[in-house]
Structure formats: structure tokens, C-alpha cells
Amino acid sequence: MKKINKIGILVLVFFSLSLAQPKGAIAHLQEHHQQSGQLSLHSRQTLRDRAGYAWQVVLFPGESPSDPRWNLRLVGFPGAVEVAHPQPLTIRAAEGMDWSAADVFRDRPPAISVGQYDFTEVMQHLESVDFLIVQVPLSEDRTLSLKIPPFLIAEWQQLARSKSSPERSHSPHPSK
Structure with a gap:
């Protein structure tokens, strides 16, 4: 009987540990129908800051197929943060590269906890x-620092490739 209990406990511990292990992140690009009727892909993830507040991080291309711009929207926890407008976003890479992204909303954000930035220059360097x-x-x-992890960089790289792919990029009808 003791041997069965020990085996049961070991199975339970193994099962619990397997659930606690981080799983490989899968890119999760989402489709969005724009006002023009065109289909666009975007990346949406939730990241937590050091205080534990959730931030929605949304990366999406410009509004038309010919628009080369990329936008990064950051949505903080309402009532917990107030994004300073029209201050630029500062981006640092581990490889020693730094960028500045202009505030797209300037003085008219949809909410005080929302910022949107021109992320075009950074997108040109994501592969490195x-x-x-x-x-x-x-x-x-x-300032508040958010770490953009490798799985999200990979998702953004996939998004950039899908925008440049003629069969997926901004097609008027989604393929089912």
C-alpha cells in the first residue's frame, strides 16, 4: 500500500511540474478588417511590468498596402499609469542598438493609459x-520598462514577413 501511495505522489508531482514548465510560445497573429474593407494582420500580446500590471502590446502595419509604416500600441492598466504625450518611446536592444519612436497620438490619445508609436525603424532591424x-x-x-521577449520578437518577424507576402498581405477576403 505504501508503494502505491509513493507512486501516486510521484505521478502527481511529475504532473504538477509538467504543468508549471513554460511551454514554447506559438506566434499568434490576428486578422483585423480595416475600415477600407481590407484585411490586415497584427500581433497582440499581454506583458506584465515590474509592478505586475498587465500591458497590451499591439503591433500592426500601416493602414494601406502601400503604407510602409508600423505602429506599436501600448495599453496600460487604466488608473495605474498615465502615458506622457507627446514624448517618444525609447527602445533598446541587447545588442547595443537604440532607437526612438515618435508618439503617433501626440496630444489626443484615446485614453491616458494608451500610447502609440511609429515603430517603422525598429522593424527594419528585428532580424538582428x-x-x-x-x-x-x-x-x-x-519611465516604465517593458521587456519584449524573444518569442514576441519572433512573432513580429513573422508579421513582417506576412506583410511582404503578396498572398497574405492586405487581401480583401480572408482565405478560409
């Missing part, structure tokens, strides 16, 4: 970075 640190300008001259 492992992870990014995004420094979000907050009110009262504060």
Missing part, C-alpha cells in the same frame, strides 16, 4: 535582435 527593452514615458517624468 534577441529581445528589446521598451521604455514607456509616463507622467511626472517617470
Whole structure:
């Protein structure tokens, strides 16, 4: 009987540990129908800051097939953060590269916890970075750092490739 209990406990411990292990991230690109009726793909993930607040991180291409721009929208926890407008976003790569992304919303954000930035220049260098640190300008001259992990960089790379692919990029009808 003791041997059966020990085996049961070992199975339970093994099962619990297997659930606790991080799984490989799968790119999860989402389709979005724009006002023009065209289909666009975007990346949407939730990341947590050091205080434990969730941030929605959304990367999406410009509004038309000929628009080369990329936008990064950061949505913070309402009431917990106030994004400083029109301050630029600062981006740092582990490989020593730094960028600045202009505030797209400037003085008219949809909410005080929302920022959107022109991410076009950074997208041109994604193939050569492992992870990014995004420094979000907050009110009262504060900044908040969000780490963009490797799985999300890979998802963004996939998104960039899909935009340049003529069969997927901005087709008027999604393929089913």
C-alpha cells in the first residue's frame, strides 16, 4: 500500500511540474478588417511590468498596402499609469542598438493609459535582435520598462514577413 501511495505522489508531482514548465510560445497573429474593407494582420500580446500590471502590446502595419509604416500600441492598466504625450518611446536592444519612436497620438490619445508609436525603424532591424527593452514615458517624468521577449520578437518577424507576402498581405477576403 505504501508503494502505491509513493507512486501516486510521484505521478502527481511529475504532473504538477509538467504543468508549471513554460511551454514554447506559438506566434499568434490576428486578422483585423480595416475600415477600407481590407484585411490586415497584427500581433497582440499581454506583458506584465515590474509592478505586475498587465500591458497590451499591439503591433500592426500601416493602414494601406502601400503604407510602409508600423505602429506599436501600448495599453496600460487604466488608473495605474498615465502615458506622457507627446514624448517618444525609447527602445533598446541587447545588442547595443537604440532607437526612438515618435508618439503617433501626440496630444489626443484615446485614453491616458494608451500610447502609440511609429515603430517603422525598429522593424527594419528585428532580424538582428534577441529581445528589446521598451521604455514607456509616463507622467511626472517617470519611465516604465517593458521587456519584449524573444518569442514576441519572433512573432513580429513573422508579421513582417506576412506583410511582404503578396498572398497574405492586405487581401480583401480572408482565405478560409
